[in-house]
Amino acid sequence: MELQIIKKQEELPAFDREAIQIKYFMEQKRPFREFSEGDIPEHIIAELLEQLPYSADVILSLNPYGEDDWMEVLCDGEWLALGYSSNGGKDNYYSYNPDFEGSEEYCPLRSGGQTPIERYLALKDIRTGIKAVEYFIRAGKLYPGIDWAKQL
Numbered sequence: 145m146e147l148q149i150i151k152k153q154e155e156l157p158a159f160d161r162e163a164i165q166i167k168y169f170m171e172q173k174r175p176f177r178e179f180s181e182g183d184i185p186e187h188i189i190a191e192l193l194e195q196l197p198y199s200a201d202v203i204l205s206l207n208p209y210g211e212d213d214w215m216e217v218l219c220d221g222e223w224l225a226l227g228y229s230s231n232g233g234k235d236n237y238y239s240y241n242p243d244f245e246g247s248e249e250y251c252p253l254r255s256g257g258q259t260p261i262e263r264y265l266a267l268k269d270i271r272t273g274i275k276a277v278e279y280f281i282r283a284g285k286l287y288p289g290i291d292w293a294k295q296l
Contacts (some may be wrong), residue, residue: 145280145295146295146296147163147238147240147293147294147295147296148293148294148296149240149242149291149292149294150210150237150291150292150293150294151241151286151291152178152288152289152290152291153288153289156288156289157283157288158280159279159282161278161282161284162186163282163283164168164184164189164281164282165179165206165281165282165284166184166185166204166205166206166259166280166281167180167205167206167207167208168180168181168186168204168205168206168207168208168209168210168214169184169192169202169203169204169205170202170203170205170210171189171192171200171201171202171232172201172202172203172257173199173200173201178212180208180209180228180248180250181236181281183198189281192277193274193277193278196217196224196269196270196273196274196277197219197221197274198218198219198221199219199220199221199223199263200217200218200219201217201218201257202216202217202279203215203216203217204217204220204258204280204281206234206284212229212232212233212251213229213230214228214230214278215227215228215229215280216228216229216256218255218261218266219253219270219271219273220252220253221271222252222254223251223253223261223263223265223266223267223268223273224239224266224267224269224273225238225239225253225255225261225265225266225267226238226239226267226273226276226277227239227255227265228280230285235294235295236294236295237286237292237293237294237295238257238265238282238292238295239265239266239267239276239290239291239292239293240264240265240290240291240292240293241263241265241266241267241291242264242291243268244263244264244266245264246263246264247262247263247264248262248264248274249262249264250263251264251286264293265293267290272289272290273290275287275289276289276290286288
């Protein structure tokens with residue numbers, strides 16, 4: 145896979161910490177939960193952000209049906225991986241970990257429950273990964289405080 149690396153920014157823009165820009169939320173772990181536009185309460189966001197450091201398998205979307213502009217969030221307590229797809233799957237971005245650049249090893253996370261994720265596409269800094277997830281939820285954009293890899 146050919147990638148373009150988008151380096152993190154030092155200056156981070158402010159965002160409304162009470163806004164909810166996502167229109168669709170699906171938690172794929174048991175118990176399965178799904179929420180759509182107008183039905184994503186703040187307490188669900190708070191639960192996700194609180195539980196995220198331990199375990200997550202969630203789809204967040206800016207589309208009310210979850211069909212486009214969606215982010216997959218995976219975490220096992222040690223690794224956190226983010227994958228964002230937009231433009232009908234033509235534009236794909238992944239969290240990028242320069243500490244594992246060139247590594248062919250996989251982390252324990254699996255996209256869609258099946259596809260192994262390379263270590264260079266997963267973060268070990270869970271706290272910063274949580275910031276990236278909250279930023280996507282609240283601002284509807286990729287968090288500029290981490291490196292991203294855009295699939296070419």
